[in-house]
Structure formats: C-alpha cells, structure tokens
Amino acid sequence: MPVSPRPTALNALAAATYVNYVFTATATLTDGLSSAFVSGKTVTFVYQGQTRTGATDGSGLAAATFGAGPSSGTYNYTAAFAADATYVASSDNANTVTVQERPTTLTAPPVTIYANEVFTASGTLTDDADGSGVSGKTISFVYAGQTRTGATIASGLAVATFDAGSSSGSYNYTAQFAGDATYGASSDLANAVTVQQRPTTVLAVTMPGVYANEVWTATATLRDTRLANAGVAGKTISFVYQGVTKTAGTDGSGVAVMTYNANASSGTYGYTASFAGDGTYTSASDAGKTVTVTPRPTNVVAVSAANVYTLSVWTATATLRDSLNTNTLGGKPISFVYQGTTRGGTTDGSGVATATF
Structure with missing residues (x-):
C-alpha cells in the first residue's frame, strides 16, 4: 500500500520595525491533518534578496533575523518549507514588513545676545530609537523672517548665524528637520532669543x-x-x-x-x-x-596830578576796566592812598572813581 507524505501548513507573521533596525521573521509549521506542531524542520526565509534559515522548535516555530534596510516603506518576506519524506512542502509568501522612519527629536537652546550683534542658533537632532546624534541632515532655522540652514555633524548639532537686530526685547527662533526616507520629521518651535540693550x-x-x-x-x-x-x-x-x-x-x-x-x-x-x-x-x-x-581780571589806571599848590585840595582819579573785554566797570569801590591817608570812591557809569586830598 502506498504511503503519502503528510500535508503541512506554514503560517508567517507580519513584522514592523524601524529603518536600519533588525527584525525577526517568524513562521509556524503545523501538520495539515492533525494541526500538531512540526518540530525539527528547516524553514527558509527570504527578504530583500537575502536568505536565512531557521529550524522549527517544539511549537513548530522557526525564526530568522534581517536588517530592515535604509528606507522606510512596506516590504514583503516569504517563508517556505521544502518538504521531506514525511511532510509535504508548504509556504507563506505574503508577509508584510512595515519599515518605519526612525523617530527623531530636535532640541534647540535659548539665546541671550546684545542688540546689533550676531548670535548662533543651534539645534541637536537625536535618533529616538538609540539616543545617538544624527549626522548629515539639514536643519532649517527661522528668526525674524530670515531663514538659514545648517547641516548636522556627528553629534547631531547644526548651527546658523543671525543678526540679532537693533531693538532689545524677547524674540523667538525655530528649528525644523523635514524628515526623509530614514528619519521622521521633528522640530523645536519655541526657543527664546533675549536681545539686551548695549551697555x-x-x-x-x-x-x-x-x-x-x-x-x-x-x-x-x-x-x-x-x-x-x-x-x-x-x-x-x-x-x-x-x-x-x-x-x-x-x-x-x-x-x-x-x-x-x-x-x-x-x-x-x-x-x-x-x-x-x-x-x-x-x-x-x-x-x-x-x-x-x-573772578574776572581787572586793571585800574590812575591819572597823575600836576600843578597842585601846597596846602590846596586836589582830586585823585582812577578808571576801572575788565581786562578781558576792556569794558569800564561802574559801581565798584576804589581805594586811594596818599601820604598815608586813605580815601574811598565808587566808580561811575564810565568806570571812573575820584577822591580828594
């Protein structure tokens, strides 16, 4: 009596992962007649042209790991059992692999600067999946209607310079990463720029x-x-x-x-x-x-007296002037001294004072 191999069923599961991450393809092999798990059999997995194999365990489960690749999107992997003397071949050829963009965080710090000076806006782009900096990506900075771009370095840091402007006050700049096939978009839109008055x-x-x-x-x-x-x-x-x-x-x-x-x-x-x-x-x-x-400098010019008779009265005369502008000075006291006798006089409107002796 002829003996036929037992039919099998192979059921693989969909997978989801991030760009450049490793994911595990899995498939369960069961006996098509009894639904019992089939162990110790080789299952071949194919993803993006790469082939891996895994042996079924006591639960009929086989697994293999693959690198997801550098681009996000929906892909497919296949799982196949090649048959042997006991079991018929089976496969599952429609198993999606959803490769997601790697989530990112963009962090920009506040800035304090003086009016009319140049400041540096900065932003650090981080891969949320592993905490590392993301290099070689373009960050767009916007301040006071001006847009500048900077490329991230190995640490994930990008910078751009702006003129703070001539008016003190509190302003804001934004930093944005648009995302690409590998990394998801992220932004930091509330970053204070404190412009101080110049001392x-x-x-x-x-x-x-x-x-x-x-x-x-x-x-x-x-x-x-x-x-x-x-x-x-x-x-x-x-x-x-x-x-x-x-x-x-x-x-x-x-x-x-x-x-x-x-x-x-x-x-x-x-x-x-x-x-x-x-x-x-x-x-x-x-x-x-x-x-x-x-005090303003002055000069006094006295007039010599001539032809004065003995025992007669004579008049001493002097003129007071401002030395800076030569104007005569009225209303000022002048002291005259003759033969030990002192007399006083006050200058008139012409700066002239007199005293009799």
Missing part, C-alpha cells in the same frame, strides 16, 4: 577755569562699552547746569556739546550729562563733573 557710558569733561559771566562749553562723550568704547552717534545727551537743562546730539565720535553762561559769582559748581537710553542702548550718566568759575 554705554557717558563721560563729561571737567571745566577747571571759567571766568565769571563768560560762556563755557559742556562736553560729554557717549561710548559703547561692548565695542571697545567706540563713540555712539546720533543720540541725545541732556546737560543740566544750575537748574537749566539743555540737549545736544552726539556726532560721529559720540561727542555732544552745549554752551552755558557761567555764574556771576566765582566758585565751584556741578553739572551733569546723561543719556536716557533707547531700544538699542542702556541709559548712562556722569553727574560728577564740575565747573570752576574764577
């Missing part, structure tokens, strides 16, 4: 010798301390002297000047120079400068 100093000039009632010039220089103390042009400096406030703009060297009339009384007086600050620069002031007002 400044104001340096006023001490005025050591100003004559009373003369015009003098207050001078102050506004400097950017972040830029080697370079002068800051086009800014308003406020000067205050004796309660009078005046303003002047800085020139190309950061220098502002303003004129004042000195006090009529000699002495040392203070003045201040200050910058109120704006969106780009911090405020600054110099309140420690002085103006030393000195």
Whole structure:
C-alpha cells in the first residue's frame, strides 16, 4: 500500500520595525491533518534578496533575523518549507514588513545676545530609537523672517548665524528637520532669543577755569562699552547746569556739546550729562563733573596830578576796566592812598572813581 507524505501548513507573521533596525521573521509549521506542531524542520526565509534559515522548535516555530534596510516603506518576506519524506512542502509568501522612519527629536537652546550683534542658533537632532546624534541632515532655522540652514555633524548639532537686530526685547527662533526616507520629521518651535540693550557710558569733561559771566562749553562723550568704547552717534545727551537743562546730539565720535553762561559769582559748581537710553542702548550718566568759575581780571589806571599848590585840595582819579573785554566797570569801590591817608570812591557809569586830598 502506498504511503503519502503528510500535508503541512506554514503560517508567517507580519513584522514592523524601524529603518536600519533588525527584525525577526517568524513562521509556524503545523501538520495539515492533525494541526500538531512540526518540530525539527528547516524553514527558509527570504527578504530583500537575502536568505536565512531557521529550524522549527517544539511549537513548530522557526525564526530568522534581517536588517530592515535604509528606507522606510512596506516590504514583503516569504517563508517556505521544502518538504521531506514525511511532510509535504508548504509556504507563506505574503508577509508584510512595515519599515518605519526612525523617530527623531530636535532640541534647540535659548539665546541671550546684545542688540546689533550676531548670535548662533543651534539645534541637536537625536535618533529616538538609540539616543545617538544624527549626522548629515539639514536643519532649517527661522528668526525674524530670515531663514538659514545648517547641516548636522556627528553629534547631531547644526548651527546658523543671525543678526540679532537693533531693538532689545524677547524674540523667538525655530528649528525644523523635514524628515526623509530614514528619519521622521521633528522640530523645536519655541526657543527664546533675549536681545539686551548695549551697555554705554557717558563721560563729561571737567571745566577747571571759567571766568565769571563768560560762556563755557559742556562736553560729554557717549561710548559703547561692548565695542571697545567706540563713540555712539546720533543720540541725545541732556546737560543740566544750575537748574537749566539743555540737549545736544552726539556726532560721529559720540561727542555732544552745549554752551552755558557761567555764574556771576566765582566758585565751584556741578553739572551733569546723561543719556536716557533707547531700544538699542542702556541709559548712562556722569553727574560728577564740575565747573570752576574764577573772578574776572581787572586793571585800574590812575591819572597823575600836576600843578597842585601846597596846602590846596586836589582830586585823585582812577578808571576801572575788565581786562578781558576792556569794558569800564561802574559801581565798584576804589581805594586811594596818599601820604598815608586813605580815601574811598565808587566808580561811575564810565568806570571812573575820584577822591580828594
């Protein structure tokens, strides 16, 4: 009586994995008559042109591992039992392998920068599956309507530079990875850019010798301390002297000047120079400068007296003038001394004073 091989059934399972990961293809071999598991048989698996074999265990299960490959998508693997003297061949040729993009995380840090300076936006792209950096990928950065791109290095870091702009405040930049066949897209859209005002100093000039009632010039220089103390042009400096406030703009060297009339009384007086600050620069002031007002120089010219008789009265005459402008000075006391006798006189509107002896 002829004896026929027993029929078999081979059932493989679908698999899912990430790009460049290893997955396990599995198939269960059973007896087609009794549904019992068939052990110790070789099952051949084929995926993407690669062939692997596995032996069925006590549960009829055979397995083989494959590399998923570098591209995401849906693929197929086959499983086949080749038959032997006891069992008929069987196969399962439609078994999907879903290869998913590797998930990523893109992390960008906050930035603090001064106005009008360049800052570096950065982002690190990480493979979530194994925690490693992803290299050779393009990251797009956007700040203030400008877009820059940078390629990730071995650590997953990409960078791009931007001009912070001239106005202080809180801003934001974004970092995005578009994804590709291997890696999933990711982004970090909330990354603060804190733009600080540029620090400044104001340096006023001490005025050591100003004559009373003369015009003098207050001078102050506004400097950017972040830029080697370079002068800051086009800014308003406020000067205050004796309660009078005046303003002047800085020139190309950061220098502002303003004129004042000195006090009529000699002495040392203070003045201040200050910058109120704006969106780009911090405020600054110099309140420690002085103006030393000195008395105006004068000269007295007396007139020689001639043809004076003995025992007669004569008149001594002198004229008082301002040495700086030669104007005569009225209302000033003049002391005359003759033969040990002192007489006083007051200058009139022409600066002339007299005394009799």
